[in-house]
Amino acid sequence: MIHVDEAGEVSLTPRPAVPVRFGGGRDAEGPYTLGQVNIKVWLDQSPDHCYSTLKWTLDLPEGTTVQQVATAMGALLTRHEGLRTRYLGGDPPVQRVAGSGELSIEVWSVDEHHTGPPDPTRLAHELLARLASGIAPDAPLPLRVAMAVRGERAESAVMVFSHHAVDFQAMTVLGREFTALLRDPRGLAADVHQPLAQAEAESDPRARRRHEAAIRHWERHLRLVPQSLYVRPRTGPPAGGGIGQLSSPAAATALRHIASRTRTSRPTIVFAAMCAVLARRTGYRECRFPILSGNRFEPRLEQYVGTLAQSVLVRLDTDGASFDELVRRAFAAMLSASRNGAWDASVATRLHRRVATERGLYLRFEPLFNNLVVDTAAAGPPPDPVDSLADAASRTEVVWRPAPPTSMPIRFDLWQVDGLLRLSGWSSDTGLVDRDEVESLLRAIERLLLAAAGADLDEAAVGPATGLEPIARGPGWLLVDSCWIELAEVRRLLDDAFGAGAAHAFAVPAAGADAEPSVGTGLVAYLAASAGRDAAPASPEEAHARCLAALPGRLTAMTPQRYVICDGAPEDPTDLASWQRLPVLAEGSGRPPAA
Template identity: 75%
Template sequence: MVIQIDDAGTVSLTPLPAVPVAFAGGSDAEGPYTLGQLNIKVWLDQSPDHCYSTLKWRFDVPEGTTLAEVAAAAGALVTRHEGLRTRFLGGDVPTQRVTGSGELPIEVWSLDERQTGPVDQTALDYALLARLAAGIGPDAPLPLRVAVAVQGELVRAAVMVFSHLAVDFQAMTLLGREFTALLREPGHQPAEVHQPLAQAEAEADPRARRRAEAAIRHWERHLRQVPQCLYARPRTGPAAGGGIAQLTSPAGAAALRHIAARTRASRPTIVFAALCAVLARRTGYRECRFPILSGNRFESRLERYIGTLAQSVLVRLDTTDAGFDELVRRAFGAMLSASRNGAWDAGVAIRLHRRVAAERGLRLRFEPLFNNLVVDSSAPEAPPEPVEALAAAASGSQIVWSPAPPTSTLLRFDLWQVDGALLFSCWSSDTGRADRNEAESLLLAVERLLLAAAGADLDAAAVGPATGLEPIARGPGWLFVDSCWVELDEVRRLLDDALGAGVAQVFAEPAGPDTTLVAYVDGSRGEPASPEQLHARCLAALSDRLTAMTPQRYVICDGTPPDPTDPAGWRLLPVLAEGTGRQGLDLSRSG
């Protein structure tokens, strides 16, 4: 399981000398990054201190396991999988360099024999992982660290911390199973292993390159229509850090089994459909466009691949006139279509993001993010619990809130578990805009919808009310422009910050069936500026404004009218220059 580290807890551990474990996997070798590795590199370049730059995992250690057996299993994993003995080098041409042989140090901690009372296993895992809290640099000799807690000769806990360049969540899951299998059967050998250097070579094949290029075209189509912030809502307070709400719902898990038996859909697909219904109800968007993470393990050779393959894809799900079961069917098709475009060149993609963002005059947020960490391979069948019992069972649901660091994504949803209990979390990176109550209400709305749909399909008119949520209230100062909800006052503040107080006014003007933002600028002050220069300044000042965008057109006038808030007065002034400001724009730092 994945562990979020808060502190070392109360477990007392004493350091012992590290145990070196030799590995010998062949000759040294090197090659270019895979698309998955490049994707993580670009992300880490932008967010080097992100809490998911390293991934943490606890292993299932059978009772009676010795330190020597754990060392042998760890050595076998590193020998077998090139990605676990790779240095990730940057530069103009990023390179993965595989070490053929060497030593892996296992950090050993002794559980204090004087500690009174039983030791909680979770607390022990937390304590051990806390001692591996330091990050792993991309160019570290090995992209993992291993630690064990021993009591006498026996291992009580074993954990690993990995660079995200080396593994993704599904790879860690595979490693966990393989590690335990090696402890139970030291000679255990999985099927033939596909290695990252071979994956990089496969991605250089012309057919694979064409698929990656098609994925970029898929991104561009969606980037031109996706809202910059799906969850645009009035700020409720100052930015105050982030937090994670985690729902644990046995009733939700039972409801998922009922719905899966009826629709024959996977349970993660059902959760995604319910989330889209909740977001559509709350935000007012009938069409949900936001990123999900694709595991990219569709080919048989990648099913047991130890490396990082997951990349985000933009999904589009139209909730219009859809009953719940129809929404589940649409969700399956939308996720499948998006996942076909899940492997792409992150270097090309980031240039595309900058270009489209500059042309549209906004900051693309790629939120909310839906991250499914469940592999649902079980055949759908209804649980023994009758549907009528689910409402009462919901009283056993729990939500736990914990502080978390802010990120660049306002809302992130992680699906951790569907068996026994639904484990679903919502991470808000700005509690001044989406506070604890908001995050918890979204999770509970998903649960309510699942319970309502467990016994029978819901028609389209019943889906929204079943969430128990009302749409976000937006006042008269809000406008819908270029698929985005924006606050006109926030756009005005943007112009004041970018161009100087009182230099410009912005107005909403009709453009056919749509609305466009037009900025009237006093060109008689200071040095003359072109529409391109004005647009560049506005882009630079966008920063973290979730509900603002640059004007679509700039009109530079000779002076300011007596009443600057009257658009008719501006239109009477001589025009020095006008335009969109998008021509010949330098995109090297925008977006």
Template identity: 45%
Template sequence: MTRSSRLRRPPILLSAPEPVAVAFTGQRAAEKPMTLGQLNILEWFRNASGHPYVTIGAELAVCGDVGVADVVETIAVLLARHEGLRTRYRDGDPPTQQVLDSGVLTLGVCSTDGSGPDRSAIAQRLLRQLRAEPLDPAGLPLRIAVAENTGTVVAAAMDISHLAADFGAVEIIKQEFAQMLADRSARRAGLPRHQPLDQAELESSPAQRRQAEMALRYWREQLSRMPQCLYATPRTAPSGDSVCAGLSSVAGALAASAIAARTRTSRASIVLAAVGAVLAQRTGYRELVFPALAGNRFGPRLAGYVGTLAQGCLTVLPVAGHDFDALVRTAWTAVLESCRHSRYDAFHRVEMARRIEHDRGVRFNYEPLFNSVAAETGVPSRDSSPAAIEQARRSTSVSLRPMPAGSSQLRFDLCQADHVLRLDLWTGDTRRVSPDELRSLLLAVENLLVAAAAGDLSAEEIRAAVRLEPITRGPDWVLADSCWVEPAEVQRVLDEAFGPDVAKVFAQAGDRQLVAYLAESESVRTPEQAHARYMAALAGHPTAIAPRHYVMCAAMPADPADRSQWRVLRSGDGRSPGES
């Protein structure tokens, strides 16, 4: 028998789903404005229709001798217990959530012959079936399917709108589903809980509105200095893909456990500190300002809340000069501070950000640079001595897998920190960040964690442990407005926006950086018109920002590189009317 034939899995045989009605009855029906979390997702939907997380798919655990009737009863209780699961979401003015007091959900029931692979593989097949058609926006926000064999349910999967649940809520649904399947006595709605309708009412209070306004002020301050692209690298390939590299490291988990015992901080903060140190060494930034995600599950009333609460936040992580233990504590403080400002009206944030982008001449990407979905169990790892950690490094692996197209230059996702460190690193542009680069960054994080496990590291020892040199940028690159800028990329955007042989950028013109000289046309006669045209073309160019100054001229001269040949008509920054 060949190795390939030994590893070949038997095919998954599933019948077409048979619809089974799940009737549900809740305590109330009502319609109210959306919560801040729902508005955040709604705003994101409008720009991310093809994103893989528009809905969240999950395997629902089943075990023992349970039948379809048990699943139907369990789903009915979940729908009665959690109003967000029986809500219709309406994108109106204002957007609203309409809770139904009763209705019917259709459960898809497939048959399998029982000879296929494990439950998880069957659940993934069920999920693909569920996602064969888009979720009906006018219907309920979730769909569920099960596979049964001779009357016993062997696998289950759920696909749910991000408007109804975030990843924290999905975990609650999974836990309650498994509990009720295993224990019939748990199949009751129980006492009333904090629901999205209640959250919307709470957020409309004067105190909560002030908090949301304070969050927007914090965002304004950070967006006024955040780099357009933290990880600005030159192109190394003519074309690229979207790729994720996954680190699996027992040594990293053991090291994080040892550091957590010493610093009394979370493992997520420890990994964030290591990521921050690696990125600072590569990028040259002494302080990192970057998007992250906040779960916003603060306080007992939100512990079992099924709704979407997670929103983007901006984290400020000072890196330069810190010993590693101090950097870990700084990371913990930075996360807490950013989470204090992570509930806000996303539509107001977008309006504010667009004004800042216009004034600064940048295009931000709000995909999180770092996101932790790892559960903090607090369970110490087994032997985390230096010898055990070094021994464990032999099993470290980095695997690659394709990902849906994305616009992020880099995104770290901490999936697990206990027992095995699972850290994903995703890029949407392998032209600038190669798979080898992804691998080297992940291994640098492991190197630093392993080195710090034995004791605190000085700033110099951190640099030695990371083992990576700064990004190599050409001599023509400039640092302007906190952004590393490639003038050749600015020129590329000018050519896209105005056409070839129209404009020329100068990295330095007198005492000004990034000055664009361009020939006027019928449609572009002023710096303001030139700036608007350039900004419309800037997206997708992470190493370009808008010129700091526009010089409008009669025509392009024979030698565009000679500034003295341009016949100047008027000039300005394009942001402030009235300049000449």
């Protein structure tokens, strides 16, 4: 049974599951869609990622019965083939649709003697916690459902999905359809686009040409994108992740004012403000990083239940832009990137590896910005005047909670713009990007939106309006191949790859640069190949391969652009001139020859 004590704790007691039969469909088999291939490749690399399963809380009108939930769920399973599909993998991977079958809804009963209904949010949280074990891709059904009940009345219901089956927009569709089916089990149009039909459409020659163009788009940007847009000196040892969520009624009002003036969607405005804040803080005037594209641009895909979202690389130049101009550039940048939002992840993975090897980087492709809002509000003046923002800003909150790490140092998720701006900042390592830093970035975005609410800000005013100063980096920091790196961390990379004292990295200024390089530099590594050293590399190619193998997990290191293998090592391996006096056995970039 469920009870809530004074501390708000909830306990649950299971009840027999409710079987939901579905049928009337077809047994069928076919290839994965591009979206499914993308998820497979991603989860093959990160099988324990917190987003390997996705969670959704259903909207239950008061008085909803257990039977109504079961009936609506059965209708959803019959309607959408993706909810009754096994994802079998293989080469090429295969999905198999079941024409009929059964789903067991897990049920937990509520204490009949409870004096009042428990908090539905708390109930949903507890139900989701019991479904947290995940769903294997080849499970008979790619979803699990649970509900809390009082007698025959459902108090709360949740769904958990394999990411192979849905993305966030698909869950939104399912949530909306579930509510409609509670009202009328036969009220939805019968014809829906199914994943097997999507896979067939993606094999069309015109579609394939678009996918190939998207890969070319990736390659152009991969050769210029930093391995991480957001790097800063470490504030502590590696630590767990955390999420700060900004809830700001003032920023929501500001967005309405800016949207009315610029005729641009509110998520685009938030994206522009985030880029301005990152440019101010990181020192990059040109922001290049991954975002998510929903890929639902065709009418038949608007209500599609399947996974379509894929990462795209976006480029936004913040230089010389007023805030309104930055918003216009953000719209154009997101549109351009989204045109290249569907691609074959297996092909892209090979491309990523090749470019990473050539550049000597460890590239990360989780989105830095994920927009979960569909902005449907009609353009028009906001109801609240600009002079009300100061009072509304006093009600801003930032709530912090621990979270599992991701591969990006920080990411932003936009959850809501109507009435409240809900924007999350996610640190993957609070020893690198701590709680104070995350909150300062979120509040800087809010400050910039409030400052731009009444009128456009010229270029000189945008940076100061954030209230932030650029990250302070010491003399050991260098900008090499678009990446901020620490020379000391590159040297630690060499120590791990070849042994302490066997190699040393030096920053080499570009032609015409100052003797103390900071921008426009390259990295050269001198390595000892003394007789009898088992760990000594025999060639620049071997040296580069060993550096690449030691690179994952290092945000502020990259491999040298050139390797010089010497006969012996100097007494002082930190002295460049001493290395240069030694006989050279081999030298080169260690990279494969250009295709």
